[in-house]
Amino acid sequence: MVTVDYYVALSAILFTIGALGVLSRRNPLIIFMSIELMLNAANLAFVAFASVYESFNGQIFVFFVIAVAAAEVAVGLALIVEIFKSKKNINIDDMNSLKG
């Protein structure tokens, strides 16, 4: 019998991998993928808990998170494409025109 603890542990691991990915990667696309991993870790936790409490709240929240993540993709990719057009490069270490 697989209890809810396993799901929560898996989601915690996924969340940590995502957070570390954001902090260590230098390509905005990969950073963005890591952020998606964090959001999906939360989704997994939500459905796991929803099955424990037998309530819909958690499952509904997942739909909202998915919808919002899609909206973020639209805006984020547009920004990244835009900066690629003007710099021909998307490494975040090269985004250094702002300093002080």
Added chain:
Amino acid sequence: MITPPTFTDFYTLIPYLILTVWACVLLLVDLFIPKNRKSITAILASVGIAVSLGYTVTQIGFKSPGFNNMVALDGFSTFANILLLVSGLFGIALAYGYAKRMNIERGEYYTLLLFSVTGMMLMAQATDLIIVFLALELLSIPLYVLSAISRRIEAEESGVKYFLLGAFASGFVVYGIALIYGATGSTALNDIFFAASSGDFSLLLSIGAALLLVGFGFKVAAVPFHMWTPDVYQGAPTPVTAFMSSGAKIAGFVALFRVFTISFPTLAADLTNVLWVLSALTMIVGNFVALSQSNIKRLLAYSAIAQAGYILMAFVPYGIKEVAPVAVASGLFYLVAYTVSNFGTWAVVIALEKAENKGLELDDYAGLAKKYPALAIAMTIFMLSLIGFPPTLGMVGKFYLFRAVMDGGFVGLAIIGVLTSVVSAYYYLRVVVNMYMKEGDPTIENETWLNFTTAITAIVTVVVSLVPNILFLLASTAVF
């Protein structure tokens, strides 16, 4: 159990609905407005905000939950909504001439700003973590676009940075909410409180609350989650910076106030210490790093971080029943003081800014007092208000904050607050010294709405500080 929405439900959200519908319609109407006459869009957007503001004012004194306790209309939300709508108006007023002069005039600016304001308003009314999350995204996503809207390389960089760190912060918020839901079985703020106070100490709930705090710490730019702030504030077009340094901060703090005071009083023993450290660090780092800045936008970015530290002070005593209402009222009061002085300061910055990022160094302010005495006086008032020097709103706000913190027994924090305020005087007064005691030949842009914003914020900063009781009474009655 679940009832279909009634008129009362919709009544709680009318100002928000007006603005949402208006923004959607404006998006379409804007297509038919010729490229060189986008000021029409600006005027239409302000009319929308004004209508919504008018309706919000008629709702003063009303109190009712809506949509199965997902949102609430109360004094607190009305107070915050009025402040947010006024911020929106200022945001449009500052961009009106600036966009034309910098050749970045686009209709989308105004619609995106309206959408962002709706997100902020929803944030102030949210009483369920689902709505808190949705509102957070609704206010953030338009801001990511707005900060890159001028399509200069600096603006694009600031947009990407803001987007990546904002989305990162959202990840923390969502995971925090997931853990809170796991610990309590609910996302409604009231039910979380009941579940938390009836059950034993829950590690899951504490971690969830901490993650939520991290996420919001990013949004309100608290140290150590402030790294994005200087770059984003410097790179974004100045009116956008002005709007997001006020609006996003108000919304973030208002949501934090509500979530913490309603849901987490049982966790106060742990969270108070965390908030204490966060507030102290934010004040110290913000003020000390600002000392070495020479670009006015960067200087004001660090100043905005430091100001967030002062507002965070209002959270520290949130678990003490007798002090919490006064502390929250002081926090609201300081938010008003900060917003007004902040918009005034940015209006002056915009008046001096030239194309190609010129006119943004502190040296460019030399000689301003001789050539434009009125503008120099206004800037001096704003600087004094941000330091917390009489006779300005900032001074009264800091007085209330320090008093609330002292009442809660956190003398050490109050001392840090006073000392860092003294440090802040050095860099704020550097602007004043440049204006009055150095020789120079600055030129300014004379734009009606810019001058209007500067004048009205300067007058409010001084006049309201002479009768602060009225505003403080309003803030006190706003606390739930």
